[in-house]
Amino acid sequence: xxxxxxxAPQPRNRTGAFVMPIRTRKLIGAVALLILLIVWVLLxxxxxxxxxxxxxxxxAAVYYVVVGLGWVLPAMPIVRWMSRPDPAGT
Numbered sequence: 001x002x003x004x005x006x007x008a009p010q011p012r013n014r015t016g017a018f019v020m021p022i023r024t025r026k027l028i029g030a031v032a033l034l035i036l037l038i039v040w041v042l043l044x045x046x047x048x049x050x051x052x053x054x055x056x057x058x059x060a061a062v063y064y065v066v067v068g069l070g071w072v073l074p075a076m077p078i079v080r081w082m083s084r085p086d087p088a089g090t
Contacts, residue, residue, distance in 0.1 A: 022086050029082025033075055040071040 044067040053060035 019087055022082075022084070025082045025084070029078050032078050036074060036078070037071060040067075040074075044068075 048060070048063065048067075053063055
């Protein structure tokens with residue numbers, strides 16, 4: 001008796017390669033975004049403690065704006081990947 005009875009078939013494209021379903025991509029992408037955000041915030045807080053920013057409030061303000069908005073650039077490819085539609089040929 002085959003081992004695969006009762007298991008859902010794995011989605012594959014026309015070439016036979018495995019295709020990740022959109023629900024799985026969204027789960028992996030959400031976890032990746034959380035990790036990215038946590039690391040980004042911790043690094044941002046660590047660099048904000050530098051004496052350079054304590055001595056120059058204008059530089060500190062620019063730093064906080066750049067760091068506060070800067071996480072969006074590395075997050076964009078993750079969001080684009082996880083929202084990509086499933087291929088039609090599966």
